[in-house]
Amino acid sequence: MIVVATHNGKDHLPVLLESLERHGVGGHDVLILDTGSTCRASLELLREVESRKWPFRLEVGKTPYQAYDSGAYVHAFRNWDAEGYLFMQDSVKPKRDDWVSAFESKATYGVGCVPWLIFPMQWNSQEQVDWLISTCGVNDWPPHGVFGPIFYAPRSAMESLDAKGFLDILPSDKTQQMAMERIWPTVFTLSGFAVRPVETVFDETLLRQDEYTHMTKKFALRA
Amino acid sequence: MSDALSKVSVIIDGEAPSDQIRECISSLGTYPGQFEVLVAGGPAQLEPAQHVLCEGSVGERWNEAAKKAKGDYLFFLKPWVLLNPGALAILAESLEREMEIGACAPLLVQHDGSQAPQEFILLEDECKRRPIDVLLRPVKFGYRPDWQVSPVNGVAYLADAILVRKVAFWGAGGWDGCLENHWMDLTLGLSISELQWRVTCDYRAVGLTADPASDLAFDVNQSIKLVDRWYGRFLPHGLRTSDGVIRHHPWIPIHIGAVLANYQRTPSIHNPRPSGTCHRPGEIPGERCSVVVVTYNSMSSLTACVTSVIANLGTFDELILVDNGSRDDTPNYLQSLEGTDPRIKIVLNGANLGFSEGCNVGIRESCGDYIVLLNPDTVVTEGWLGRMRAYFQDPSVGAVGPISNGAYGMQSYSFHFPRNAGDELSPGDIYDLATKVNARRSVDVRLLIGFCVMIPRTILDEVGHLDPELFLGFDDLDLSWRLRLAGYRLLIASDVFVLHRVHVSFMSEPESVTKEHERRSANAFARKLIAHYGEGAVPDQMEIWGIDWFTPEVEVWAKAA
Numbered sequence: 001m002i003v004v005a006t007h008n009g010k011d012h013l014p015v016l017l018e019s020l021e022r023h024g025v026g027g028h029d030v031l032i033l034d035t036g037s038t039c040r041a042s043l044e045l046l047r048e049v050e051s052r053k054w055p056f057r058l059e060v061g062k063t064p065y066q067a068y069d070s071g072a073y074v075h076a077f078r079n080w081d082a083e084g085y086l087f088m089q090d091s092v093k094p095k096r097d098d099w100v101s102a103f104e105s106k107a108t109y110g111v112g113c114v115p116w117l118i119f120p121m122q123w124n125s126q127e128q129v130d131w132l133i134s135t136c137g138v139n140d141w142p143p144h145g146v147f148g149p150i151f152y153a154p155r156s157a158m159e160s161l162d163a164k165g166f167l168d169i170l171p172s173d174k175t176q177q178m179a180m181e182r183i184w185p186t187v188f189t190l191s192g193f194a195v196r197p198v199e200t201v202f203d204e205t206l207l208r209q210d211e212y213t214h215m216t217k218k219f220a221l222r223a
Numbered sequence: 224m225s226d227a228l229s230k231v232s233v234i235i236d237g238e239a240p241s242d243q244i245r246e247c248i249s250s251l252g253t254y255p256g257q258f259e260v261l262v263a264g265g266p267a268q269l270e271p272a273q274h275v276l277c278e279g280s281v282g283e284r285w286n287e288a289a290k291k292a293k294g295d296y297l298f299f300l301k302p303w304v305l306l307n308p309g310a311l312a313i314l315a316e317s318l319e320r321e322m323e324i325g326a327c328a329p330l331l332v333q334h335d336g337s338q339a340p341q342e343f344i345l346l347e348d349e350c351k352r353r354p355i356d357v358l359l360r361p362v363k364f365g366y367r368p369d370w371q372v373s374p375v376n377g378v379a380y381l382a383d384a385i386l387v388r389k390v391a392f393w394g395a396g397g398w399d400g401c402l403e404n405h406w407m408d409l410t411l412g413l414s415i416s417e418l419q420w421r422v423t424c425d426y427r428a429v430g431l432t433a434d435p436a437s438d439l440a441f442d443v444n445q446s447i448k449l450v451d452r453w454y455g456r457f458l459p460h461g462l463r464t465s466d467g468v469i470r471h472h473p474w475i476p477i478h479i480g481a482v483l484a485n486y487q488r489t490p491s492i493h494n495p496r497p498s499g500t501c502h503r504p505g506e507i508p509g510e511r512c513s514v515v516v517v518t519y520n521s522m523s524s525l526t527a528c529v530t531s532v533i534a535n536l537g538t539f540d541e542l543i544l545v546d547n548g549s550r551d552d553t554p555n556y557l558q559s560l561e562g563t564d565p566r567i568k569i570v571l572n573g574a575n576l577g578f579s580e581g582c583n584v585g586i587r588e589s590c591g592d593y594i595v596l597l598n599p600d601t602v603v604t605e606g607w608l609g610r611m612r613a614y615f616q617d618p619s620v621g622a623v624g625p626i627s628n629g630a631y632g633m634q635s636y637s638f639h640f641p642r643n644a645g646d647e648l649s650p651g652d653i654y655d656l657a658t659k660v661n662a663r664r665s666v667d668v669r670l671l672i673g674f675c676v677m678i679p680r681t682i683l684d685e686v687g688h689l690d691p692e693l694f695l696g697f698d699d700l701d702l703s704w705r706l707r708l709a710g711y712r713l714l715i716a717s718d719v720f721v722l723h724r725v726h727v728s729f730m731s732e733p734e735s736v737t738k739e740h741e742r743r744s745a746n747a748f749a750r751k752l753i754a755h756y757g758e759g760a761v762p763d764q765m766e767i768w769g770i771d772w773f774t775p776e777v778e779v780w781a782k783a784a
Contacts (some may be wrong), residue, residue: 110393124769194394
C-alpha cells in the first residue's frame with residue numbers, strides 16, 4: 001500500500017497524483033491521509049481526488065494525529081491491512097515506472113525499513129536528542145537517519161515495532177516531527193531490522209538538481 | 224569487560240579440512256555471552272557446531288548460514304585463522320559500546336610475525352584524478368598504543384575474521400555471492416561504510432592467519448571491477464604519481480585509509496581538477512587564505528589567537544587584523560605586530576564600525592582566494608586551513624566551519640565524536656580525536672556559527688559581503704541564509720577543531736549596550752527576511768537554520784509568519 005501523508009497539499013498532491021498515473025503504483029492501493037489540512041482549496045482538492053476515477057484503487061482518509069506524517073503512517077498501519085507500506089509525503093514525485101519495485105526489491109532478508117535516502121545521523125537540536133533518549137530508552141543510535149521520513153516497511157516489521165511499543169512514539173511538535181527521521185531507523189535497529197536504502201546518502205544539491213534516480217521531492221512552504 | 228555480551232553467531236567456511244576447522248573453533252575459547260558456531264557448507268559434521276547445508280560461492284554459503292544465525296552479531300571466520308584468547312569478546316565489546324560501529328576486525332598477523340595485509344586502499348591517478356587501482360596493505364594509520372578511546376576506523380577490511388552487526392550486514396545486502404574472495408570482502412565493508420556504519424579494527428584483538436600469499440596478489444582486472452563498482456561513490460585514499468610512486472592524498476594529510484565518511488559526490492571524480500602537477504595546499508597561489516580577525520577590546524584573548532594563527536599560516540596566506548576602535552591595549556598590541564611578519568596586515572578603524580563592517584574592511588584589504596572570518600577569542604590548531612579548504616574541492620560547498628568547545632548546536636564537538644569519548648575532553652584530546660577519528664568527515668548544516676568560517680572569495684563576491692546593518696550578531700544567520708539561497712552547501716569540518724572562548728568582546732561593554740546592538744541587528748535582519756519572503760511567508764527558523772533562538776522584537780517578527 002502506498003501511504004501518502006498530506007497537509008495543505010494543494011500545490012503538491014496534483015503533481016504526485018499525476019506522476020502516479022504516469023508511472024503506476026506497482027499494483028498496490030493508494031491511501032491518502034490528511035493530517036489536518038486547514039486550507040479550503042486543499043480540502044476541496046481532497047474531496048475531488050476522492051470522487052475521481054483513478055487507474056488504481058485510491059482511498060482518502062484522515063488521521064487523528066494532526067499535522068505530522070509519522071502519525072499518519074502509524075494510523076495507516078493500524079487501520080489498513082497490507083503486506084507492506086510505502087510511506088511518503090505529498091511533496092514526493094516518482095520518476096520511473098519501477099519506483100515501487102525499487103523499494104520492494106531492497107526489502108531482502110533481515111531488512112525492515114527501506115528508505116529512499118539515508119543521511120548521516122546529525123541533529124538539529126539537543127531537544128531532538130533528548131526526545132529520542134526519553135522515548136526509545138537508549139542513549140545510542142544507528143549512524144543513519146531516514147530522509148523524509150520516506151520508507152517502505154513490510155507489515156511484519158511494523159507489527160514487531162508495535163509489539164515493542166515503538167509505534168506509540170508520536171510527535172507533537174515540529175522538533176519532534178523532525179526527530180522522527182532519526183527515531184524510525186533507531187526503532188527498526190533496536191527491533192533487529194536492517195535499514196537498506198533504495199538510493200544512497202541524501203545530498204541537498206543532488207535533490208535540488210533532480211539527480212536521484214527514482215524520485216524527487218520538493219521543499220516548499222505550506223500554509 | 225562486560226560479562227553479558229550480545230549473542231554471537233560464528234560462521235566458518237566449511238570448505239576446508241576438518242582438523243583445520245576444529246582447530247579454528249577451539250581457538251575461539253570462551254566467550255562471556257551466548258554463542259553458537261555454524262559451519263557453512265562442506266562435508267564436515269563437527270559437534271557442537273551446527274552444519275549448514277549449502278552450496279555455491281563462499282558469499283552464497285555464508286549468506287545461507289547467516290540466515291540461520293540467531294546472534295545479534297555475526298562473526299565470519301576463515302578456517303585458517305586462529306584467534307588469541309578473548310579476541311572475540313573484545314570485538315563484541317566494541318560493537319556493544321558503540322552502536323555506530325557496524326563491523327570490527329581483529330588485527331591479523333602472519334606466522335612470521337608480520338602484519339597481514341588487511342586494509343583496502345584505492346588509488347587515483349595523480350593528474351587525471353580517476354581511480355586506477357586497489358591495493359591491500361597492513362592496517363596502519365597513526366595508532367598510538369595508549370589511545371584506547373575507540374577502535375581505529377577503516378573503510379573495508381578483508382573478511383578473514385570480522386564481526387559484523389547483523390542489522391548492518393543485512394542492511395548492506397549481505398555478501399555479494401557473485402564476487403570472488405577479497406572483492407566480496409571489500410565490497411561488504413564499503414557497503415556497510417556507505418550506510419554510515421563505522422568499520423573498525425581493534426588492535427587489542429589479534430588473530431593468526433595463514434592465508435596463502437598468492438591469495439593476496441590482486442590482479443588488475445579484479446581491481447578494475449571493484450573500482451568500477453564504487454566509481455564516484457567515495458574518495459580515493461592515495462595517489463599514484465606518474466613515476467609509479469604511491470603517496471598520501473594531499474587532502475588527506477593524516478593518514479592513508481582513514482575514515483571516508485563523505486560518500487556524497489566526491490569532487491575529485493565528478494569535478495576533476497585540471498590536469499597538471501599536484502601541489503600541497505598552501506603552496507599554490509590559487510589557494511591562498513586570508514584570515515580576517517576583527518578586534519574590539521580583545522586584548523585578553525588576542526595574543527593566543529594571533530600566535531596560533533601565525534604558527535599555522537601557509538607561506539602565501541595572510542592574517543588581517545582589523546581593530547574597531549578598541550579602548551583597551553589592543554591597538555598598541557596590533558601596532559607592535561606591524562613589520563614582524565610580512566603575512567600580517569593591520570587596519571585601525573579608529574571607531575567601532577560594527578562587527579560586519581569591520582569584517583568587510585578586512586575582506587576588502589585581503590587578496591587571498593579563501594576568506595576566513597575568525598573571532599579574536601579563538602585558538603586555531605595545526606592543519607586547520609588545509610583541512611577546511613579541502614572541502615571546497617566540491618564546488619557545491621559554499622562555506623566551511625570547524626567544530627569547537629564553545630559553539631552552539633551542531634558545531635559543538637560532542638556531536639562529532641564517539642559517544643564513549645567522554646564529556647570533559649581537554650582541547651588536546653579534542654584535537655586528537657578530530658584529526659584521527661574524523662579525518663575527511665563533514666556534516667551538512669543550515670547554519671555555520673560566525674566564530675570561524677571559511678568562504679571562497681568568488682562565492683563571497685557572488686552572495687555579497689556581510690551586511691553592515693547587522694552591527695552586532697546575526698551576521699552568521701544572514702550569511703548562512705544567503706549562501707543556501709544561492710544553492711550552496713554549508714559544511715562543518717568534523718576534522719577541524721578551533722578553540723573558542725565565546726563572547727569575549729561582547730563582555731567588554733555593559734550588557735545593556737550589547738543587548739541594544741543585538742536588538743537592532745535582530746530587527747534589521749527580521750525586516751530583511753520579511754522583505755525577501757513577503758509578509759506572512761517567512762519560513763520557520765527551524766526550517767531555515769534548524770534553530771529556535773532567533774528572537775527579534777515581537778512587533779517586527781509578527782509580520783513574518
